[in-house]
Amino acid sequence: MNIIICENLSxxxxxxxxxxxxxxxxxxxxxxCIVGENGSGKSTLIKCLLGLIAPDTGHIVTEKSLFNHIGYxxxxxxxxxxxxxxxxxxxxxxxLNDLNxxxxxxxxxxxxxxxxxxxxxxxxxxxxxxxxLSGGQQQRVLLARAMCSTKRLLLLDEPEAGLxxxxxxxxxxxxxxxxxxxxxxxxxxxxxxxxxxxEANKVLHLGEDCSFFFGTSxxxxxxxxxxxxxxxxxxx
Amino acid sequence: xxDIFNAFLSYSFLRNALIVGTLVSLCCALxxxxxxxxxxxxxxxxxxxxxxxxxxxxxxxxxxxxxVAIPVVIISAFLLLKIxxxxxxxxxxxIALISTSxxxxxxxxxxxxxxxxxxxxNYMFGSxxxxxxxxxxxxxxxxxxxxxxxxxxxxxxFAITFxxxxxxxxxxxxxxxxxxxxxxxxITIVLGxxxxxAMLISSLIIFPALSSLKVCKSFGAVIVLSAVISAIxxxxxxxxxxxxxxxxxATVVVSNLVVYLLxxxxxxxxxx
Ligand SMILES: Nc1ncnc2c1ncn2[C@@H]1O[C@H](COP(=O)(O)OP(=O)(O)OP(=O)(O)O)[C@@H](O)[C@H]1O
Ligand SMILES: [Mg+2]
Numbered sequence: 001m002n003i004i005i006c007e008n009l010s011x012x013x014x015x016x017x018x019x020x021x022x023x024x025x026x027x028x029x030x031x032x033c034i035v036g037e038n039g040s041g042k043s044t045l046i047k048c049l050l051g052l053i054a055p056d057t058g059h060i061v062t063e064k065s066l067f068n069h070i071g072y073x074x075x076x077x078x079x080x081x082x083x084x085x086x087x088x089x090x091x092x093x094x095x096l097n098d099l100n101x102x103x104x105x106x107x108x109x110x111x112x113x114x115x116x117x118x119x120x121x122x123x124x125x126x127x128x129x130x131x132x133l134s135g136g137q138q139q140r141v142l143l144a145r146a147m148c149s150t151k152r153l154l155l156l157d158e159p160e161a162g163l164x165x166x167x168x169x170x171x172x173x174x175x176x177x178x179x180x181x182x183x184x185x186x187x188x189x190x191x192x193x194x195x196x197x198x199e200a201n202k203v204l205h206l207g208e209d210c211s212f213f214f215g216t217s218x219x220x221x222x223x224x225x226x227x228x229x230x231x232x233x234x235x236x
Numbered sequence: 237x238x239d240i241f242n243a244f245l246s247y248s249f250l251r252n253a254l255i256v257g258t259l260v261s262l263c264c265a266l267x268x269x270x271x272x273x274x275x276x277x278x279x280x281x282x283x284x285x286x287x288x289x290x291x292x293x294x295x296x297x298x299x300x301x302x303x304v305a306i307p308v309v310i311i312s313a314f315l316l317l318k319i320x321x322x323x324x325x326x327x328x329x330x331i332a333l334i335s336t337s338x339x340x341x342x343x344x345x346x347x348x349x350x351x352x353x354x355x356x357x358n359y360m361f362g363s364x365x366x367x368x369x370x371x372x373x374x375x376x377x378x379x380x381x382x383x384x385x386x387x388x389x390x391x392x393x394f395a396i397t398f399x400x401x402x403x404x405x406x407x408x409x410x411x412x413x414x415x416x417x418x419x420x421x422x423i424t425i426v427l428g429x430x431x432x433x434a435m436l437i438s439s440l441i442i443f444p445a446l447s448s449l450k451v452c453k454s455f456g457a458v459i460v461l462s463a464v465i466s467a468i469x470x471x472x473x474x475x476x477x478x479x480x481x482x483x484x485x486a487t488v489v490v491s492n493l494v495v496y497l498l499x500x501x502x503x504x505x506x507x508x
Contacts, residue, residue: 050405072405083273085398086454093395097406103388129453149406 003028003066003153003185004049009058011044018044020210021058026187026202028152031179033196033217034189035229036206042189043075045206046157049187068097071150073142075157075189085130087141091116094148109148116144119174135162143171147178154178156188168192172199193229197221205229244478252372253364253431253484257470259379260428261440265466266386267421268441269458270397272449279316279418281438282331283425286312288434289338291359296349302371305426313418339434362433362485364474375427382420393417394455432485440466443492450503469495 004026011019018041026032034042047053049060050072071094094116095109117123120140125133130141139162146154154175160168176199178184190196197203203220205213213225220226244250271277287309294304312334320327346356358366367375386393395403396413404410421441429437448461473488480487 052401052405068407070406072402074399074401082449083398084449084452084455084458085394089394089455090398093391093398093402094406096392096395096403096408099391104391127454132453145402155405 001028002026002061003063005061006049007058007061009045009048009060010056011041011048011053012056017210019048019055019206022206022210022212023058024204024214026185029179029183029185030202031175031186031200032188032202032204033200034187034204034206035191035193035196037208040206040208041210042206043157046155046187046189049155066153069150069152070097071146071148071154073146073154073156073159075161082131086127087117087122087130087133088113088126090130090141091144091148094145097149113144113148116147119147120144121170136164136167139163140167150184153185153187156186158189158191160190160192175199197226197230240479244475249365249367250474250478252367253474254471256367256372256375256379256427257364257431257474257484257488258467259376259383260424260431261444261466261470262463263379263382263386263420263424264428264437264440265444265462266383266459267417267424268443268445268466269448269455269462270393270417271421271441272445273397276320277438277442278328278331279313279320280421280425280441282316282335283309283313283422284429284434284437285335286338287426287429288359289342291429291434292342292346292356295355295359296345300370301430302374302426305429306423309422309426310419313422314415317414317418358433359429360433360435361483362429362431362436364431364484366430371430378423379427382424385416385420389413389416390459398455432488436485436489439489439492440470443489443496444469447492447496447499450499451506465495466492 002025006022006024009019009022010017022045034045036042044053048055050070091113092105092109095105095113098109099105114123114126117126120143122137122140122144125137130138133141139159143156143159146156156175159171163171172195175186175188179186186200188196188200197217197220200217203213203215203217203226205220205225207213207225213220213223215223221230268277268280271280287305290305290308291301294301316327316331316334319330343356355366392403392408392413396408396410400410425437425441428440432440444462444466445458447465448458452458452461469492470488473491474484476482476491477484477487
């Protein structure tokens with residue numbers, strides 16, 4: 001069943017088109033990987049899906065309730081360097097959309113947040129200040145927060161950025177588990193093509209001049225786009 | 237010491253100043269943390285100047301100052317927030333523009349209608365004598381309301397202050413909450429500026445937050461410490477102004493400054 005339908009989406013920044021006539025669909029339980037070169041509009045697309053940017057033309061159809069079950073990991077956060085907040089405060093704030101008119105977080109929220117901390121191996125820095133963490137640690141905290149805010153859909157913009165190779169492997173394993181066992185739909189922007197194509201069941205490749213490819217991973221491997229990019233990487 | 241204290245409390249206007257001032261200081265401290273972290277502290281300053289303009293006009297027209305200033309300042313808060321959203325750079329200059337214009341218009345109107353009386357100086361630098369009984373009651377009610385609302389929406393305010401786009405992406409109406417904070421700030425500033433003065437009230441918003449940011453690592457701790465610092469600084473300032481016979485607003489600001497310097501020192505020592 002389609003949970004997101006994107007039709008003829010176009011976005012331009014000061015007359016320069018970034019996305020043009022982009023169409024694709026996402027089904028419940030999909031693992032969609034968005035790939036493409038720097039500046040091809042991947043982050044822009046994610047922001048459109050989240051409703052942070054309004055498209056110029058075309059539209060995105062989603063269930064309204066989807067937005068209360070979304071988890072989001074931004075590529076670069078706008079969080080200021082000197083913000084005082086502990087890791088636990090940050091992760092707990094992922095339950096913001098689960099407050100439902102309640103004013104404070106429940107015990108269950110706090111338990112779940114602790115689970116997420118241990119899932120990402122950051123339980124020991126629970127009470128540390130977010131601003132003093134390394135880039136990779138901050139990334140894990142934000143991932144844990146994103147996991148708290150979702151029951152259905154997780155949107156990740158380059159989640160592997162800043163993680164060490166071991167952590168990247170753990171991340172992929174975690175995402176796989178969430179997708180396969182918990183049925184959470186995943187949309188992920190990534191630059192590691194081979195891994196991404198192996199993990200995902202669908203690929204959206206944003207190419208030059210607003211061209212794009214959308215299809216299953218199998219189709220992608222056989223397509224012109226896939227051959228050029230995957231082949232190029234394998235020869236390294 | 238107790239003699240001075242008893243003498244202090246025997247004046248009803250000082251008692252009122254103590255109650256209203258402490259409540260307003262608490263409101264300023266709580267909102268201040270959010271405003272400072274969102275880089276909105278200039279808005280607080282701008283609003284107090286708009287408040288000055290509005291109160292001067294009320295004075296010229298013989299209207300109750302609070303009833304004119306509160307709505308005018310709330311509307312300006314919305315406006316400044318909108319301008320700031322559109323462009324950060326232009327936002328800063330827009331605030332300077334609006335605040336200086338408001339002061340200029342206020343001064344002009346009053347000097348034309350009533351001449352430069354002590355009232356104007358009271359609005360600029362504050363006075364604890366100007367509040368009527370109705371003002372005191374209104375101030376107490378409104379500042380309690382601000383405090384309660386802040387505590388109730390604490391988690392949402394944290395999330396929006398920390399990462400607005402995440403909050404928005406996960407379905408929180410961030411515009412609504414920004415407006416909410418703007419309204420609370422507008423009310424707080426108008427209530428505080430009678431006592432502290434239009435030129436000085438924004439220091440109550442900025443100082444406690446900056447002081448506690450020096451030493452705390454969690455948002456919760458920053459909020460609590462700011463509130464404590466703000467209340468203590470105000471009470472000390474008021475008491476000092478009574479014993480030294482100095483203007484209240486200025487003395488409270490100096491007392492906040494001393495606390496800030498103290499915390500800078502603590503942070504320095506901790507680092508070494
Ligand atoms: N707010 C904005 N205003 C103007 N131009 C923008 C804005 N956001 C993005 N762009 C432009 O849109 C294009 C696509 O940007 P986007 O961030 O979506 O790329 P990306 O595919 O995510 O790249 P990367 O791989 O580096 O993350 C870029 O050329 C960028 O300069
Ligand atoms: Mg990007």
